Amino acid sequence: MDAFAITVEHLVKSFGPIRAVDDVSFAVATGSTTAMLGGNGAGKTTTLSMLLGLLLPSSGAIRVLGEDMVRHRYRVLPRLNFSSPYVDLPHRLTVRENLTVYGHLYGIAKLAGRIAELTADLDLGEVIDRPVGKLSAGQKARVALAKAMLNRPELLLLDEPTASLDPDTADWVRSFLTEYQRQCGATILLASHNMTEVERMCDAVLMMKQGRIVDQGSPAALIERFGRSTLEEVFLDIARDRNKPAEAAQ
């Protein structure tokens, strides 16, 4: 098994004059939970979209699970999955119909059994035959997670996995992900604005600003380097360009 589930070198994505991702290089250790942090517009979603093969890079190299993502993404897509609050599942289909459609798309064997397992794991029994459009945000988030788990991914890319969830549901989702990772040794890369979540779940943090990675390390190492007591304070220091320690400058 490769030491790194993801390696990115000199990745650039331009939209006309905007360099949304501006010469970014990083590696995500296999089996880690790594967070991508940064203010609005820092380039997190654009980076995740390139890792998923949804957007083509303007330049640079991406290897995901040992494969070149630009040239061979169809080899690797069956081994990963993603969840994002910005991607809606078809509203008129029930939860079961949605999971069935995606299960067929992913070529899952014994699909009915897998859906039954996920219904139990994600506590979807009450909503399984209801249209997705009629569910609450928290219920939709659990359905989106079930969709992301259908193929038992080795790599999970999550865009703000707990955005708009109440603290109880958010905590439940975090525990679910941590348990999945413990059982399967999966790698998780998530974009988040929730610093407490990142401190609790993540081994490593990539700090993005204006399309670049401006600092990285474990939450504890970053907090120590910035002389702060929480990751939220480190985030604000970086966002506001203050108290920047010499070794953080790149």
Ligand SMILES: Nc1ncnc2c1ncn2[C@@H]1O[C@H](COP(=O)(O)OP(=O)(O)OP(=O)(O)O)[C@@H](O)[C@H]1O
């Ligand atoms: N399709 C697009 N066309 C033009 N500009 C885009 C496009 N997608 C993203 N951008 C721009 O690229 C930059 C990075 O956006 P991105 O969505 O990656 O940021 P983000 O870090 O995910 O932000 P947020 O925390 O607000 O979700 C922004 O300036 C955004 O306006």
